[in-house]
Amino acid sequence: MNHLLCAGRAVGTEEHSPGVTHAALYSSVAPFSGVAPGDVVQLALSVAVENAPFGYAYVQEKYFADAAEILAIQDVEYFPKQRWYRVRAEPGQNGVGFLSVRVKQPKKKEPRLRPHIAVAVPGRESRKMVRTASLRDRSLLIRTMFAPGLRIVTAPGVPGMADALGTLATLAPGSRPVSVSQPRSGTAGLGQDGRIGYEPRPGFTGYDRFEYTVATPDGGQVTAPVNVYVGALDDRPGVFPEHQLTTDFQPWQWSELTGAMPWPGPVTPQNG
Template identity: 30%
Template sequence: MEHLIARVQAVHQTRPELSMTADLTSPADPALPLLPGQRVDFSLTVTPVGHGFRYYAYVMEEPLTGLATLKSMRGFGHMEKAQKYGTYTRANTPRTLTFSLEIKQAVPGDGVLLPAISAGVIAAEGQKLSGCQPIAQRAYRVVPALAPPKLLVVAPGMNGMLPGLAHEFGPDARLVGVSPPRRGMVGIAPDGSVTYFPEQGFIGYDRLFYTVENGSRGIARGEITVFVGHPYEMPGLLAAPTGYLQPGTMAR
């Protein structure tokens, strides 16, 4: 399903019989947030009316590049000073071009991606463009991706394992990194399982973070809380753990 992101209509100032419509659409629903690393496809369709010389449509660059990188701009001309990408067609010749955005890995806590387009008509060769101001109608919310937090309870003198951290994200997801813990070491298996090795004699809490590459949905980061000790000794809010982990088991 294609979602209409922005529509702009341009009418020539002195020759109103010359007009055009430019539609920006995407299969990505603006009601859903975009995540770091996610790629979003767009289509720009130019529909001319009348017998003008050229009909132009533009994708504005500046509202996008703070949060995303433009990709696959084949067929567009880049107007660097004006900070926009343009294309044109002729009378009676509708045209559709496609391009993509890739959300940057480093995004603020809650960003807004607001695609904007503009359009204009040249009535005859050698004349100036009669155009309109950029229009933006629907926005995307860009949020850091958060993976579910994990709780790992390790018996004293033993190691603990969380198998398949990426499995719940789907078949295309994979574990791409785990931060070093403060009071131990970790090992990562090819299937995405993480094994925690506590320091000798350590009893208490530790913490580490994991990163999953979630296919087309981008990058997700989550936290693993580790408690080394017996479950009944866990203080605070974690006094009722979801499971007591021996090697090879997992709690959510």
């Protein structure tokens, strides 16, 4: 499926017969689903012209270079000096170019892959180019590393335990828990085998909470919660449910961008 990220058009300035170039940028990943470091995303730039001898659309490299690296391009021209990727369209033709990019490990908080495009049209007589400013709309949120939350249910006065190592499939191999914080109504500890223990204080029943920290091989740290319930849950269905994966984790597979790329036309031109 093709997901629209941005669309725009450039309108010529010649008085009697202004040409128009339409362009739209599509992604193989839906903006709301997000991407993770290492994921490969396909971008497709679609271009079409009206009453113009040709038209261009550009993906501007400088706006996504920190978030992704180019793996391959198809039917796209690259201009190193300007740092843009260009697709050309002729009359009666819908020009489409593809870029495959790999998402980088983010360096900013709330990182996003937000490509910018520009659109250009020449005059029918002068051939002077009219180019829009940088255009952007939707983006792909880059999901950073996270450790899963843990759950412990135990009886009053009885120690409980959770296995942290068995839940770290979302992190890089070699990640390990290194510390725990202390809850309000008990004590917590970390064993050498990666198990996290909790012991409620005498007489306590109800909910408690603390956190555990995981160290990754690259020197980073990730913190996640451990939620605790002390008491019986048999007569309280639906309270403090246990969430477990019922199947082995499989990477999500998306369809490649194929077929015609329609280009929606904005109500007013961006350069108008």
